[in-house]
Each structure stands twice: as C-alpha cells, then as structure tokens.
Amino acid sequence: MIYLDSGATTLQKPKQVFRAVQKAMESCANPGRSGHKPAREAERVVYSCREEAAELFGLDRPERVVFTQNATHSLNLAIKSLLHEGGHAVITGYEHNSVVRPLEAMKGQGVTYTAVSSCLFDPEDMARQMERAITEETRCMIVCHASNVFGSIAPLDELDRICLRHGLPMIVDASQSAGTLPLSVKKYPSAAFFCMPGHKGLYGPQGTGLLICCKDNPLYTIMEGGTGSRSLEVTQPDFLPDALESGTLNVPGIAGLWEGLKFIKQQGEKEILRWEQELIGTLVQQLKGHPSLRVFAGGENQGGVLSVVFPIPSEEAAEKLAGQGICVRAGLHCAPLAHRTAGTLPDGTVRLSVSAFNTKREMLRAADAMAKMLTN
Structure with a gap:
C-alpha cells in the first residue's frame, strides 16, 4: 500500500506516538482533578505537551495553548471569539468548510464575509485582492495558510503587514501547514489565533487539535462545564486554558501529540x-x-x-x-x-x-x- x-x-507516524498513547491509557487518570499518582502523571503529560507546543509556535505563556478536538473545533472557537458581536470578515477563496460554515451560521448575528478570489499560486494577487476587500465594517481576516486542495501557500508575511496597517486581527488556519511551514506568534504580530489539528502534520492521534491564542483576545465559549478550577462558581472561568477546556481532556491523544511535536522539533x-x-x-x-x-x-x-x-x-x-x-x-x-x-x-x-x-x-x-x- x-x-x-x-x-x-x-x-504513518513516529513509533513513539503509538507507544505514548498506550502508556497514557495504562498510567494516566484525570488531570487537574485529584492528587494521586495517576492524576499527577496525567497533569505532567498535559502540561509537557502544552509547553512543547508553546515552544514550537513561539509562545512565552504555555497557558495560551488550548487543547481541542480538531482544527474545526479550534476555528469555531477563534471565529466566534472575534465575531460573536457581528461584523465583516475577509477570507481567502481557498477556505475549508470549517471556516465557511461557521460564518454562514453566524449571519443571523450580523456577521458578513467576503471570499476573495485570487489566482492560484499567485501570492501577490492574493495579498492585493485581500486588502481591496477590507471595509470599515471588517473585524478580522481569516487565512488558510496552505490549501488542503491545491497545497498553495498564502503570503502570510504580507497579509500580516496588511492586517497591521488596518488594525485587524488575523486568524490562521494552519490545518495543512502546522509541522511544515514555520509559524511563530513572534513573527506575525497581527495574529490572534493559530488553528490546527494534531493528527495531520503534527503526527498526533485523531481527536486532537490546538488553538494557539497569540495574545489576550476576547474569548467566546461554545461549551461550558467542569474544569477542576473555581468549582464553587457557577460561571465558566475567564482565564486560559480553563475558559476553553471543559470536561475531561483526551489525555492519551495529548500524550501522542506530545511525541509528534517532539518529532517535528527533531526533524x-x-x-x-x-x-x-x-x-x-x-x-x-x-x-x-x-x-x-x-x-x-x-x-x-x-x-x-x-x-x-x-x-x-x-x-x-x-x-x-x-x-x-x-x-x-x-x-x-x-x-x-x-x-x-x-x-x-x-x-x-x-x-x-x-x-x-x-x-x-x-x-x-x-x-x-x-x-x-x-x-x-
């Protein structure tokens, strides 16, 4: 085959990814819930993976790394955080349904968007057309870093400069670029969120994803529940990562993702x-x-x-x-x-x-x- x-x-993934998943299933309990050894081991695995991701993507604060189910989950959190009060978004003409469908679903909340057609494999044309689409109502730019259909790479450097000129936050869909195209919070100061799966170029298991919160963005939860913190309060914690991580985390998946991230670092x-x-x-x-x-x-x-x-x-x-x-x-x-x-x-x-x-x-x-x- x-x-x-x-x-x-x-x-095909590094063998250590499979070993880490099995080890976590055998030795890890629920992180952040108890003080016994299996719970502490789960906490260690989760925090170590968070630190590894923070280092790879240029974050000084590991708590800004949020574990999600996949890139679709991450994109929904990012888009709804920036547009939950309405507004206009500029998106490339190569976006996945994980961007288009949330935007369509939010039209009832006053959200509009412009999908910019640009010549395939022509980064200069994309940058030019994206800037032309910005209006007074524009609240963010959403960019597919690398197309999942054609592999075309977006001119992220120039789009970052455009966003800075217009005072716009940028959401980067890194579903096909994470692990191959260097992506750093420090390099892209306009970036609000990097959204990515764990199971593609990061070589983690299915059911894992990352939301990299590049700065102190407004946060909009799409799920609330137990976090192991501030349990006496009936409202969701407002600090990261707890604000966006409710319920039991996929610890075996995170253990495998940690090994995938280390593989990327080594290679x-x-x-x-x-x-x-x-x-x-x-x-x-x-x-x-x-x-x-x-x-x-x-x-x-x-x-x-x-x-x-x-x-x-x-x-x-x-x-x-x-x-x-x-x-x-x-x-x-x-x-x-x-x-x-x-x-x-x-x-x-x-x-x-x-x-x-x-x-x-x-x-x-x-x-x-x-x-x-x-x-x-």
Whole structure:
C-alpha cells in the first residue's frame, strides 16, 4: 500500500506516538482533578505537551495553548471569539468548510464575509485582492495558510503587514501547514489565533487539535462545564486554558501529540517541507507529460499536496487507484469554495498528499499506476 492521503490524516507516524498513547491509557487518570499518582502523571503529560507546543509556535505563556478536538473545533472557537458581536470578515477563496460554515451560521448575528478570489499560486494577487476587500465594517481576516486542495501557500508575511496597517486581527488556519511551514506568534504580530489539528502534520492521534491564542483576545465559549478550577462558581472561568477546556481532556491523544511535536522539533519544519516539496516535484515531473491530465503544480508556492484532474470522474479515478493499493482522496475535500475559485467544480479533483514518511520510490510507483490507468 502507498498512502497518499496525509492531507486527511497522517497514517504513518513516529513509533513513539503509538507507544505514548498506550502508556497514557495504562498510567494516566484525570488531570487537574485529584492528587494521586495517576492524576499527577496525567497533569505532567498535559502540561509537557502544552509547553512543547508553546515552544514550537513561539509562545512565552504555555497557558495560551488550548487543547481541542480538531482544527474545526479550534476555528469555531477563534471565529466566534472575534465575531460573536457581528461584523465583516475577509477570507481567502481557498477556505475549508470549517471556516465557511461557521460564518454562514453566524449571519443571523450580523456577521458578513467576503471570499476573495485570487489566482492560484499567485501570492501577490492574493495579498492585493485581500486588502481591496477590507471595509470599515471588517473585524478580522481569516487565512488558510496552505490549501488542503491545491497545497498553495498564502503570503502570510504580507497579509500580516496588511492586517497591521488596518488594525485587524488575523486568524490562521494552519490545518495543512502546522509541522511544515514555520509559524511563530513572534513573527506575525497581527495574529490572534493559530488553528490546527494534531493528527495531520503534527503526527498526533485523531481527536486532537490546538488553538494557539497569540495574545489576550476576547474569548467566546461554545461549551461550558467542569474544569477542576473555581468549582464553587457557577460561571465558566475567564482565564486560559480553563475558559476553553471543559470536561475531561483526551489525555492519551495529548500524550501522542506530545511525541509528534517532539518529532517535528527533531526533524525540523524546514527539512520536512523540503522533503515534501521534493516528493510533490517528483510526482509533477512524472505526470506533466500526460496531455489528458490537468496537474495543479505551484513549485515553491506549494506544500505537500497535489491535485490532479483526470479525464474520468475523480471518484472513479480514486477507486481505480485504490484497487492498485494507492490511497488518495477524490471530490471536493470539504472545500467547495476552493474549487469554485480554481474552476474545478462540480467534480473536484484527485488529491495526493504526502508526509515525511513517504519515499520517492512510492511517488514513482504511484505515477506509474496513474499512467497505466490512463492507457487502459
């Protein structure tokens, strides 16, 4: 089997991630609730992972790292914190439904948004169009750091400068960039929140996510309950991370995520990105000679995701590849806005997404399987 669906979740992970999950299930109880050894061990694991994430993303205060279920959870918290009183948001034309659907759901609260169409793999055009969309009513900018459909990388440096000029906070959807594209609170002073899953480029288990609160932002809870703190009070604590972490945390998942974060630190984000771009480059070289294929290649402006349009429906192409042991994803990838912007509706694309664990030999075998499919 050749796994090329890491844009959905990384299946191949460091072995220590699996070991950490099992160890936590055997030795960790409920963090922040009791004083016995298993509870203390759970607290140690949770706080150590929080510290590791804070270091990776340039935070001086680990309590600003909030554990969530996934990136969708993180994005809902971020968007509703900044827009719960209404206002206008500027978003890229490549956003996931995890951004679009919360904004749509908030229209009854006076929220509006502009989805900015820009040329694919053209960061200058994106920055220019995003600034033009800002109005007097704009309250924030939401940016997909790397597209989950095309791998295109947003010009975060320039968008940060634009936000600073206009006094706007920026929400960064780092679902496809965390772990490969360096992301630091210190580098992006306009950033209010970084939102990310634990189970993709950070190599943690499913059911884990992070909300990086870059500064003292307004916080809007979407769930209240037990936190192990201020239990005599009937209202939710107003301090981080307790304000946004109600109920029992996913300690085994967090234990695995801690190991994933350490793996990123050891390998280096830039090195992982270099390898993933090399793998995508190998695929592009092998596929670009086929006139019946539409290959969305962006060179240095592309991460570890490649979209291809076949002369047959994308679902049919993916099914045929699965029959040859090639695991890809087909369709709209929960991002119809991106397909509308790039002109790939209604059928979408076949998406090939890589990780640090893929090899060039796998890319050659996958390309060969696609070539054979075209001739059969």
